[in-house]
Amino acid sequence: MLFLQLPLLAALLPGSVNAEVIHEHTTFRLSQISYYANESWAQTLGSAWLDELQTHRWDSETGTVIFLHTWSKGNFSNEELTDLELLFRVYMIGIRQEIHTYSTDLGLRYPVELQVSLGCELSSSESAKGFMQAALEGSDFLSFQNTTWVPSPEGGKQAQKACDLLNLYEGIKQIVENLMSKTCPRFLLGILDAGKMYLQRQVRPEAWLSSSSILGSGRLMLVCHVSGFYPMSIWVMWMKGEQEQVDSKRDDVLPNADGTWYVRVILEVEAEDAVGLSCHVKHSSLGDQDLILYWGHSLSMSLIILAVVVPLILLIVLVLWFKRRWSYRGIP
Numbered sequence: 001m002l003f004l005q006l007p008l009l010a011a012l013l014p015g016s017v018n019a020e021v022i023h024e025h026t027t028f029r030l031s032q033i034s035y036y037a038n039e040s041w042a043q044t045l046g047s048a049w050l051d052e053l054q055t056h057r058w059d060s061e062t063g064t065v066i067f068l069h070t071w072s073k074g075n076f077s078n079e080e081l082t083d084l085e086l087l088f089r090v091y092m093i094g095i096r097q098e099i100h101t102y103s104t105d106l107g108l109r110y111p112v113e114l115q116v117s118l119g120c121e122l123s124s125s126e127s128a129k130g131f132m133q134a135a136l137e138g139s140d141f142l143s144f145q146n147t148t149w150v151p152s153p154e155g156g157k158q159a160q161k162a163c164d165l166l167n168l169y170e171g172i173k174q175i176v177e178n179l180m181s182k183t184c185p186r187f188l189l190g191i192l193d194a195g196k197m198y199l200q201r202q203v204r205p206e207a208w209l210s211s212s213s214i215l216g217s218g219r220l221m222l223v224c225h226v227s228g229f230y231p232m233s234i235w236v237m238w239m240k241g242e243q244e245q246v247d248s249k250r251d252d253v254l255p256n257a258d259g260t261w262y263v264r265v266i267l268e269v270e271a272e273d274a275v276g277l278s279c280h281v282k283h284s285s286l287g288d289q290d291l292i293l294y295w296g297h298s299l300s301m302s303l304i305i306l307a308v309v310v311p312l313i314l315l316i317v318l319v320l321w322f323k324r325r326w327s328y329r330g331i332p
C-alpha cells in the first residue's frame, strides 16, 4: 500500500514530502459524535484529523471551527473556510431537526447517539478516495458509496428506511460527493504542504528498561519503554543475539502531551533466561543506527563484583604495604 502511494505523491508533490511523511499522513477525516438527549437538548463533539493527529475542533457553542495548528488552514482562503464553516453549521442544525422529524418513522428513541465520519484517503489510484459513514448507538448504520446512501447490514430495516429517505435528496448527495472527492483531497494536499515543517520533523526516541518478578513463578517481566519519538511508526523488539523474541508483546502506541509518542514492549522469561537479552529500536530519526539496550543482569552482576572486589584488593595491597613499612621501621 505504502509503496503504491509513493509514485503518486512523488508526482503530486515533487521533492516536498519524504516517504516517512507519506506513510504517516494519508487520511483526512472529519468526525462528529452527537448525543441527542431529547428534542431540545443535544451535545456535539466535532473534530478533524490528519491520520492520528488532531488538526481542528468544532466549537458547538458558537458554531465555528477552531484551528489547532498554525498550518491547519492548509492553502484554503478565508472565504472558502468561512463557506465550509457555514455549511457545517447548517448541517448541525439540520441533522438535529431531521432526527426529531423522522424519529417516529425510523423508530428512533431518545436518547440518540450518532457518529459520523467523512473524509478522504490518498490512494494508489490517480486520486484520493472519499468516504462517509454513520453509526447509530455505536453500530454501523449507513455509508455513502458511489453517490448513493447504502444501509449497513447491522442497520437492518431502520437503515434501509433512512437510506430510502436520504436518497431522495439529490442536492445533499451532490454536496457530500463534492466534499468527499473534491474538497477533501484538495484540502489534504494543501495541509500536508502547509504543515510539512511540523509533519516531517524527526524526534529521536529515548529508551529504558524495567523489570518485575512475577510472583511465585520464578519468571521475570521485562519491559522496554520507548518514548518521545516522532513520527509514530516505530519498530521495537526484544532480541537474543540476532534472534527476535517472538513472544514480545507490544502495547498500543500512546500519545505524550508534547505530540510525541510512547510505546512499551513486554517480554516474560524464566529469570535465568534473561541473560543476554536486549531491546532493539528502529526509528526513522535514528537512521541505520538502531538503539540497543542490553538487559543488564550479567553486566550489573560483574559490575557489582568489580565494585566490591577491586577496592578489597586495593585495601589488602595497602594494608600489606603499610605493614611492610612499619616492619622496616621496626627492624633497624
Ligand SMILES: *[C@@H]1O[C@H](CO)[C@@H](O)[C@H](O)[C@H]1NC(C)=O
Binding pocket: 037, 038, 039, 040, 041
Ligand atoms: C432534555 O434533556 C436534558 C438533559 O438530559 C434535560 O435537562 C431536559 O430537561 C430535557 N428536556 C425535555 C423537554 O425533556
Ligand SMILES: *[C@@H]1O[C@H](CO)[C@@H](O)[C@H](O)[C@H]1NC(C)=O
Binding pocket: 146
Ligand atoms: C458505481 O456507479 C457506476 C455508474 O453508475 C457503475 O458503473 C459502477 O459499477 C458502480 N460501482 C459500484 C462499486 O457500485
Ligand SMILES: *[C@@H]1O[C@H](CO)[C@@H](O)[C@H](O)[C@H]1NC(C)=O
Binding pocket: 075, 076, 077, 186, 187, 189, 190
Ligand atoms: C491547494 O493545494 C492543492 C494541492 O497542491 C491544489 O490542488 C489546490 O489548487 C491549492 N489551492 C486551493 C485553493 O485549494
